[in-house]
Amino acid sequence: MKAGIDMGTTSEGTTALLDLEELLATRLLVQGNSGSGKSHLLRRLLEQSASWVQQAIIDPEGDFVTMADRFGHLVVDASQSENDLQRIAARVRQHRASVVLNLEGLDIEGQMRCAAAFLGGLFDADRDYWYPMLVVVDEAQLFAPAAAGEVSDEARKLSLGAMTNLMCRGRKRGLAGVIATQRLAKLAKNVAAEASNFLMGRTFLDIDMARAADLLGMERRQAEVFRDLERGRFVALGPALSRRPLPLRIGEVETSARSSSPKLMPLPEAGGDEIRDLIFEPAEPGYVRTPRPRVTPAPTTADIMAQLARPRPAEPAAEPAPEMSPEERGALMDEILRDILRDPDAAFASVAVLYQDFLVRCRIRRVSGEAMSLPTFRRRLAVARAGAQPGRSDEAWTKAVAFAAELEEDIQAVFLLIARAALSGEPCPGDDVIARAFGSRSPARARRIIAYMESRGIVVCRTDLRGQRIVALPDLGCETAPGDAAAKAPTAAGGSPGAENPASPDLFALG
Structure with a gap:
């Protein structure tokens, strides 16, 4: 059965159709700077395919939880333990339920660990439950970073391994990865390289424009086109989209994110002494200020080397064994x-x-x-x-x-x-x-x-x-x-x- 997903309109005014069956076999990579419309594109894809295929959304900002009201997605709170997330993921595959893994409120390392546990549960499901599933990962550079950051090596390896399994070995298990990132340079190459379909949005940095042009088979001098793209406009290429680079505009969506871009508003008319009194008003009796938790900076390499070079305190000598003949x-x-x-x-x-x-x-x-x-x-x-x-x-x-x-x-x-x-x-x-x-x-x-x-x-x-x-x-x-x-x-x-x-x-x- 062939299902065509309406993603919007092409530059020629025709309907831009995405072959869902082909997408499940070839995976999708979306790139665009902040504000280019990546989340809007993912939402359009999810809404149009919700009745066709099971979906799992890794949502670091909690923007896709509104899918639950309109399309019945289950919202999984990532505050649960990693074992519970693996168990939930296995049951999701068993019962073919669409879910949103809400990682909002966790730090980066916590998000990486929870996403790794959940993706691992999807990946390790029994063979009897290998039904087709669309796995959408927003801000994929957080879960598959190209270089080590401030998180622990253990968390990075867990998350990167789960993302690699999704993109490299997930197809045989029915998992079709759809990953979106702000910058290709921040995304691990072995994860990005497994996608065969691409939707490239507005990009300003030369290195990202050049890499996007290479992925789409365009000449380097044509890479400037990515700098001029408007919000919601992307260039598509891949067996599920088009055999040649195809500009398209993403269509409207039925749901909206809980957070939106800030709008300009006039400043309040109050000023002078009035605004000063509001700002410096004494605290109410009994008010206790909650101290902000102090974040201990990670030790530098020089600190670690100095600590290793520091002489260790002398340990108390063990009682010598009695002399024997x-x-x-x-x-x-x-x-x-x-x-x-x-x-x-x-x-x-x-x-x-x-x-x-x-x-x-x-x-x-x-x-x-x-x-x-x-x-x-x-x-x-x-x-x-x-x-x-x-x-x-x-x-x-x-x-x-x-x-x-x-x-x-x-x-x-x-x-x-x-x-x-x-x-x-x-x-x-x-x-x-x-x-x-x-x-x-x-x-x-x-x-x-x-x-x-x-x-x-x-x-x-x-x-x-x-x-x-x-x-x-x-x-x-x-x-x-x-x-x-x-x-x-x-x-x-x-x-x-x-x-x-x-x-x-x-x-x-x-x-």
């Missing part, structure tokens, strides 16, 4: 690491996560002395993941730990796990146990690690007559007993084999 400190850190590894998920956590957890626990337990470095923690974590010290001499185990320190960090725990089994004469660990020591749940990953270590000459693998795996460690001169490679890891609590063995040595006395 090396044996006490090692035993406490040993206990902390074992507590960490008792968590079943610790075997699969990254070293960085475990290190941060270890440092926090050390502060909680008031471990004195300098914090352990990350490389040292990596080596000792590998020792802990290998389990309890084997039953052979400390010299053999110390040699194994020293050899492991020369290997890559991610295979140290696997090497020590196999070395512990070899020095103790235990069966070779299964793929599931080796994968856990590596920090993985994949047995195939364990087999690749063993193959990599064998290619480096670190280990030598063989199988016995029953098909069980034996891993030899040439540098240590020992090998494991035969073990089933498919054996599953024990499900008992603990992050590594031997973590619950109270007879295990001090982990931090090694490596």
Whole structure:
């Protein structure tokens, strides 16, 4: 169905028709200086299309609330919370009601936040309610500024993001943006660039005239025409209006704004002493003057830099932790690491996560002395993941730990796990146990690690007559007993084999 909206008359005296169906697909941008007739144009468009399409008006000055009396628009007071505005916007789309969001009385930042919340509610409506809607935003440069102003960055990002969604992605959701601005230079380019229809009114600044001429495909020398336009006259271009720049005069409207341009009136005849008495008349008894709220100016960059350079007051020193002997400190850190590894998920956590957890626990337990470095923690974590010290001499185990320190960090725990089994004469660990020591749940990953270590000459693998795996460690001169490679890891609590063995040595006395 094709609907032609009567916007007024062209310079040739014919009716200027706006294709509403095409407008819903291509959006509209209106520009004109204050007093050029932008609000009158928007009102004409809204009145003529009120019976055809659902409408939502973002009204920063409260001029369009009079639409409610004549056309039944609901007036939404922006004094409500942002969550309420989002909920109301969703219900507006659901029930196809035309609304006016009245932002009058709010400061600029409040208007931006409320408009962003309301537009977000319209945009995020369920797919079942994506009915066609005309979304008119007056003074769009307030909600999509080209540069940062005096408002907070958060409010600006919220508002600009909502306006960008409206103009860039709103078409598929049935939202057709109609934005009006006093100056194109003040409007964010990514918002203005999405409009395909333009109505350009009176403009005086050269930069705005040049940009308007570029948008309409006119030559720069023709841009002077925008300076000579009368109030209510615009130049139209776009698939919904005209394929060539078309001057037109906007027609009359049925409703009027609550505020209008001030009219000249004669001054009162009273003068001299009479007017002086009226001005300086004493206040009535009991009159209390309401103090005007003081607006604190935003700090400048120089103020912020000076504040950062100012020395901070000395904080009271924290009570130092009691000094510990090396044996006490090692035993406490040993206990902390074992507590960490008792968590079943610790075997699969990254070293960085475990290190941060270890440092926090050390502060909680008031471990004195300098914090352990990350490389040292990596080596000792590998020792802990290998389990309890084997039953052979400390010299053999110390040699194994020293050899492991020369290997890559991610295979140290696997090497020590196999070395512990070899020095103790235990069966070779299964793929599931080796994968856990590596920090993985994949047995195939364990087999690749063993193959990599064998290619480096670190280990030598063989199988016995029953098909069980034996891993030899040439540098240590020992090998494991035969073990089933498919054996599953024990499900008992603990992050590594031997973590619950109270007879295990001090982990931090090694490596």
